Amino acid sequence: MIESGIISIVKFVLIVIGILILGLFTSWLDRKVTARVQARVGPPWFQPVADIIKLLGKETLVPEGSGRTVFLLSPLFGLAGIALAAALLGHVMLWPDEGFIGDVVVLVYLLIIPTVALIIGASSSGNPIASVGASREMKLILGYELPYLIVIATVIYKAGLDLRLGSIINSQFQSGLNFWSISGVIGFVVLLLSTQAKLGLVPFDIPEADQELMGGIITEYSGPPLAVIKITKAMLLAIMPLFMVALLLGGIRLQGLLILWSILKYLVIVVLIVLIRNTNPRLRIDQAMKLFWGPVTILAIIGLLLAFWGL
Amino acid sequence: MSLALWGLKKSPWLYHVALSPCNNCDIEILDVLTPRFDVERFGIKLVGSPRHADALLVSGSINHHVKPRFIELYKQTAKPCVVFAIGSCALSKTMFRDSYNFDPHPLDEVVKEIDPNGIVAYIPGCPPKPEAIILGVLKALQSL
Numbered sequence: 001m002i003e004s005g006i007i008s009i010v011k012f013v014l015i016v017i018g019i020l021i022l023g024l025f026t027s028w029l030d031r032k033v034t035a036r037v038q039a040r041v042g043p044p045w046f047q048p049v050a051d052i053i054k055l056l057g058k059e060t061l062v063p064e065g066s067g068r069t070v071f072l073l074s075p076l077f078g079l080a081g082i083a084l085a086a087a088l089l090g091h092v093m094l095w096p097d098e099g100f101i102g103d104v105v106v107l108v109y110l111l112i113i114p115t116v117a118l119i120i121g122a123s124s125s126g127n128p129i130a131s132v133g134a135s136r137e138m139k140l141i142l143g144y145e146l147p148y149l150i151v152i153a154t155v156i157y158k159a160g161l162d163l164r165l166g167s168i169i170n171s172q173f174q175s176g177l178n179f180w181s182i183s184g185v186i187g188f189v190v191l192l193l194s195t196q197a198k199l200g201l202v203p204f205d206i207p208e209a210d211q212e213l214m215g216g217i218i219t220e221y222s223g224p225p226l227a228v229i230k231i232t233k234a235m236l237l238a239i240m241p242l243f244m245v246a247l248l249l250g251g252i253r254l255q256g257l258l259i260l261w262s263i264l265k266y267l268v269i270v271v272l273i274v275l276i277r278n279t280n281p282r283l284r285i286d287q288a289m290k291l292f293w294g295p296v297t298i299l300a301i302i303g304l305l306l307a308f309w310g311l
Numbered sequence: 312m313s314l315a316l317w318g319l320k321k322s323p324w325l326y327h328v329a330l331s332p333c334n335n336c337d338i339e340i341l342d343v344l345t346p347r348f349d350v351e352r353f354g355i356k357l358v359g360s361p362r363h364a365d366a367l368l369v370s371g372s373i374n375h376h377v378k379p380r381f382i383e384l385y386k387q388t389a390k391p392c393v394v395f396a397i398g399s400c401a402l403s404k405t406m407f408r409d410s411y412n413f414d415p416h417p418l419d420e421v422v423k424e425i426d427p428n429g430i431v432a433y434i435p436g437c438p439p440k441p442e443a444i445i446l447g448v449l450k451a452l453q454s455l
């Protein structure tokens with residue numbers, strides 16, 4: 001009993017470290033593709049690692065008017081949430097039959113924790129700029145979570161109303177990828193926009209708007225807490241495309257030629273996200289809200305109805 | 312070389328401090344951060360908050376209004392950090408050295424007053440070319 005418990009713990013730690021490495025690689029890929037699009041060279045492959053090591057070596061400054069404990073603990077809560085989500089997602093994608101009923105719902109809950117932790121940290125920092133960033137992040141969450149959940153409901157319906165990520169992946173393996181249906185394509189577009197907003201990338205990087213609000217939601221963080229926030233964002237950058245691959249493109253299969261197909265699926269989504277990031281201006285928060293509650297939600301509902309009618 | 316120092320050399324994040332300059336140096340600093348000169352290959356990035364910065368690019372001379380604000384800003388930057396004095400006004404106030412509204416001390420003496428261990432690097436020019444700014448930043452990082 002104890003041996004299997006220790007093996008499970010080791011397995012989960014390795015999965016979390018694997019997703020962290022994948023996340024750091026993806027953030028380097030993001031900067032490199034951005035550089036190539038702008039006709040320049042871009043940073044070397046170890047750049048995200050150097051950023052985090054440098055941040056760990058600086059001092060931590062806590063502002064005078066802030067709630068010290070909440071300010072320093074909230075990045076750690078975000079990291080704990082994303083690490084749990086990484087362990088769950090990695091485990092279910094590698095072994096689709098070993099999930100539990102409702103693990104999709106748990107995953108969606110866990111993926112909201114890092115954003116909420118950032119909002120709490122920014123609100124406790126006592127900086128008016130950070131509180132503007134936090135309020136914009138709250139409004140943005142209200143915007144993109146709705147179509148995101150409607151698409152997840154669509155995918156669950158197409159898998160036969162079984163609330164397991166493993167059965168979603170397995171049903172795609174048997175009856176074709178969800179992407180090869182009209183509701184799948186609509187779901188892909190909606191999920192891509194929602195992922196762009198969740199990752200805080202242009203056109204939806206409104207909470208951390210560099211040129212408008214000094215640092216936005218993370219203005220008052222420095223040193224090791226900022227390193228924890230960067231690690232959380234890197235892991236989120238790896239988990240969101242992987243989740244999209246599991247929901248709509250059939251998940252990861254590590255057998256022979258299917259390894260290349262899995263890597264291709266992941267890379268296509270990441271490069272699409274980076275290209276959208278490089279070719280669009282930033283939206284205002286009211287424009288983003290109108291976009292998400294208007295066209296994007298209507299599109300998601302159309303996708304759900306098409307799935308009901310079997311398309 | 313310690314790991315923290317390697318990280319600092321490979322990933323210096325810049326924050327631009329404009330202490331009421333004539334803005335020529337600011338234009339050259341903005342040119343440095345454009346894709347033409349591609350400073351991201353050195354890991355250099357512009358950040359929006361001084362708390363995230365490793366290097367303060369200071370242009371302009373310190374006058375009486377700006378001095379308390381610059382002192383606050385320097386204290387808000389997480390150490391270890393390097394202050395880059397860009398252009399002649401930040402180095403030695405040149406033609407403004409006898410003016411009524413400028414503080415009698417130039418930038419490096421103000422920094423040493425707050426923080427005796429403060430590191431100041433000098434990039435002369437009026438304004439310095441973007442290539443000169445990049446050369447100065449890299450030389451300063453190499454000598455750390």
